Amino acid sequence: MVDGNGSLVVVGTGIRTVGHLTGDAIAWIKASEKVFYVIADLVAERVIKDLSPTAESLAVLYGEGKPRMETYHAMVDRILDSVRSGQRTCVVLYGHPGVFALPGHIAIERARDEGYTAMMLPSVSAEDCLIADLGIDPGLHGLQSYEATHFVLVRKRIDPTTPLVLWQIGSFGDVTYRREGAGNQKLPLLVARLLEEYPPDHVVTIYEAAIYVGTAPRIERLRLSKLVEARLTTASTLYIPAARKSRIDPATAAWLGFEPTER
Ligand SMILES: C[S@@+](CC[C@H](N)C(=O)[O-])C[C@H]1O[C@@H](n2cnc3c(N)ncnc32)[C@H](O)[C@@H]1O
Incomplete structure (x- = not known):
């Protein structure tokens, strides 16, 4: 049973936040009632805090030597608590938020399973x-x-x-x-x-x-x-880089009418 209007959007900063952060991502960060972030540098943190002064880092959930999967699930729990409490929630991850970044995918899947609107926006990986x-x-x-x-x-x-x-x-x-x-x-x-x-x-x-x-x-x-x-x-x-060239299959090349040269 879904309470309130909680929703989730997961956005990325790109690798160079100043320059890669998209207009879409900026709009969602500003429009969200709760913003979480996991990012790699202080400039990115400043940019996010300027857009959403109450934004909260989830990086505190990492622990030296702690299994990364355990941390990801703790992050997802924090995100889902916010969505369930009825807040328009935005999660900002560095790079592309869906590339080698499981928490966003898991949070979206769980939010959708529970009946909330959830989506991811692409960014620069x-x-x-x-x-x-x-x-x-x-x-x-x-x-x-x-x-x-x-x-x-x-x-x-x-x-x-x-x-x-x-x-x-x-x-x-x-x-x-x-x-x-x-x-x-x-x-x-x-x-x-x-x-x-x-x-x-x-x-x-x-x-x-x-x-x-x-x-x-x-x-x-x-x-x-x-x-x-x-x-x-x-x-x-x-x-x-590749160690050698691919070879064109002569029979296929002949059938297609191509020269059987290497590429
Ligand atoms: C947890 S993944 C995050 C990837 C990120 N979501 C993206 O879209 O690129 C971390 C890995 O991404 C790659 N990575 C992150 N930052 C990078 C950078 N500045 N240059 C090259 N590779 C980078 C490295 O392979 C690093 O171990």
Whole structure:
């Protein structure tokens, strides 16, 4: 049974809040009676507080070494309490609010199950910034994109003719929250898995999008075999270019009337 007019909208700040925050998101933050946020930098916090002075951070629910899933469920409980109390509730997450960000998805699903109106607005993710800064068009060769620990855990099958993005390499092998990331102790496992598919001298990129206007992204290229020595942070994403070209299937090309050349 639904009480009052509680509702939920989940929005993103983008990666560079000043510049990426959309007009839609600004309007929802201003119009909401209760605003929660989980964001990565102080400028973003200032922007949100200017739009909604009573906005409340849910980052306080993180605890050093506490399982991230436990924190996400605590966040969802806080969000749902607000919706159930009849408030127009807005949750602001950094980047795209639905990309590698479970609390928004879970809260929306629960709110809808309980009969409330709930929706998510899209925003700019780290992968969107990576595509722009590294000059990649997924339309050319496709794009594989996985969470690094999950990629190894399930032995995800990959295609070395397609570029690969691995998220959360700075937290590799750790399901708990650590402010400084997980360190590199377990990274040899990831590198060993990648060496099954790529040569040791394959050049990969550690990428960190700029979060402040006027600053440069971190784009560090190194050989795959050197990855275990790299400096990784909780904002690092790994980009692995294709190791070889795809081959056009001659029979299909002939049938379509295309030249059977490589792409
Ligand atoms: C919990 S996810 C959040 C992703 C975010 N919702 C988005 O839309 O990009 C955190 C991961 O996103 C990636 N990430 C976050 N900030 C980044 C940045 N400034 N540059 C590159 N990757 C970033 C990293 O892989 C990091 O481990």
